[in-house]
Amino acid sequence: MKNLNELTHDRLREHVADELDRTRRRSAELTDAVDDEDLVRQHSPLMSPLVWDLAHVGSQEEQWLVRGVGGIEAIRPDIDDLYDAFQHSRADRPQLPLLGPSEARNYIGTVREKVFDLLERTPLEGRELVEQAFAFGMIVQHEQQHDETMLATHQLRDGPPALSAPPPPRAERQGLPAEVFVAGGPFTMGTSAEPWALDNERPAHEVHVDAFYLDTTPVTNGEFRRFIADGGYDQRRWWSEAGWAYRRKADLRSPRFWIRDGGRWMRRRFGHVEPLPDDEPVVHVSFHEAAAYAAWAGKRLPTEAEWEKAARFDPADGRVHRYPWGDADPGPEQANLGQRHLQPAPAGAYPAGAAPCGARQLIGDVWEWTASDFTPYPGFVAFPYREYSEVFFGTEHKVLRGGSFGTDRSACRGTFRNWDFPIRRQIFAGFRCARTPVEG
Numbered sequence: 001m002k003n004l005n006e007l008t009h010d011r012l013r014e015h016v017a018d019e020l021d022r023t024r025r026r027s028a029e030l031t032d033a034v035d036d037e038d039l040v041r042q043h044s045p046l047m048s049p050l051v052w053d054l055a056h057v058g059s060q061e062e063q064w065l066v067r068g069v070g071g072i073e074a075i076r077p078d079i080d081d082l083y084d085a086f087q088h089s090r091a092d093r094p095q096l097p098l099l100g101p102s103e104a105r106n107y108i109g110t111v112r113e114k115v116f117d118l119l120e121r122t123p124l125e126g127r128e129l130v131e132q133a134f135a136f137g138m139i140v141q142h143e144q145q146h147d148e149t150m151l152a153t154h155q156l157r158d159g160p161p162a163l164s165a166p167p168p169p170r171a172e173r174q175g176l177p178a179e180v181f182v183a184g185g186p187f188t189m190g191t192s193a194e195p196w197a198l199d200n201e202r203p204a205h206e207v208h209v210d211a212f213y214l215d216t217t218p219v220t221n222g223e224f225r226r227f228i229a230d231g232g233y234d235q236r237r238w239w240s241e242a243g244w245a246y247r248r249k250a251d252l253r254s255p256r257f258w259i260r261d262g263g264r265w266m267r268r269r270f271g272h273v274e275p276l277p278d279d280e281p282v283v284h285v286s287f288h289e290a291a292a293y294a295a296w297a298g299k300r301l302p303t304e305a306e307w308e309k310a311a312r313f314d315p316a317d318g319r320v321h322r323y324p325w326g327d328a329d330p331g332p333e334q335a336n337l338g339q340r341h342l343q344p345a346p347a348g349a350y351p352a353g354a355a356p357c358g359a360r361q362l363i364g365d366v367w368e369w370t371a372s373d374f375t376p377y378p379g380f381v382a383f384p385y386r387e388y389s390e391v392f393f394g395t396e397h398k399v400l401r402g403g404s405f406g407t408d409r410s411a412c413r414g415t416f417r418n419w420d421f422p423i424r425r426q427i428f429a430g431f432r433c434a435r436t437p438v439e440g
Helices: 009-032 036-040 050-069 090-095 101-121 131-156 221-229 241-250 287-296 304-312
Strands: 179-182 185-189 205-209 212-215 258-261 264-269 272-275 367-374 394-401 418-420
Touching: 009 050, 009 101, 009 131, 036 050, 036 101, 050 101, 050 131, 101 131, 179 304, 185 304, 205 304, 212 304, 221 287, 241 287, 287 367, 304 367, 304 394
Parallel strands: none
Antiparallel strands: 179 212, 185 205, 258 264, 264 272, 367 394, 394 418
8 A cells, every 4th residue: 555644634535535446346347247146146155155245345334434434324234234244154145135236236336425425524533443544444455355255256156257367477487596595583573554454463563583494486386296296195294183184084185276187287267277387376275285285395384474574574774664575565567466367477477576585476476374373463452343353363273474366455565464274275375485494
């Protein structure tokens, strides 16, 4: 995001309006791409029907902006329970009396009209919820997060392709080192200054990280194929106890959406079945698969502190930056974000987005599993509601960093923390490995 601290209130309102518009266009693209029958269908028990996500973003917008910020009478209090993500599991949502596609579109349009009116007359100071337009930014990020969820639903749907996008830029990996070195020492993790940062990114705090090596790029399909060819899925020694139990229960033999076709590998990608590109980062792997590969390779997954130091710390000036390349918002020359392409870019792409340590593609392309559990930072305060982060803290969820090709720039920065169950594979997740230097 822009440096919101430097914008006047009028310019900040313009920026918020642009972000709301841009985000809603993406939601429309994802839902207008299919017919009403497809919108109400559940494509996987792991995901909601697309029409639920569409109305849910409107419901959250109504609750936090129309009611919470504006104090305006509720538009549809009767549907609050239907679109409360904690009240009904994704598997059960198709059986609920949900708004139909036309009704859902009308509802979110009505909410948005009231929000634009509210934006014009709401003081952007004096209350923590509206300081520097925080609540508006939270809603932008929330809708973009659901847009990425809807994109994952598109990947799970059967039938002909409904979405299209140009391929990502080519890359030249030759000459790149396999690993980069990150020196040990303290750095400032998290943020207390980013106006739209969410509660689990806060507060900024000093963390000491020992020296380590990090893969220059995410692990590729070709590299992961070698793990499979070497019997990686069949050898207990590479897997944790929980990982091996899950591998056996789910009968895992390759990343999700890979297809064995005789002597070659294919993949299914948004309705296309195509040869597996060896040079792209592997995607749709669980934490357990990532950790097993790392063990097979004689490495490990990085902690999230290691990941963030590699992505943000510049030893030349001793500062942490918003992104690997500095403080400027991500552009198309720096990262593969925002559904601009419907696949990861080849490993080694985006040299303009490289971190000071030399690592590439830390932002965009694939979410990267880390070894860390999702826990609060020292001094964490839930805001504006416990259910965003606090109820998920603990050992059940692993942290992912960096965003994917389906993540919007508004919901991705060097401090942004994603989390999920270690068995999840429908998300756009990959990984890179780390290792500790050998002493002596």
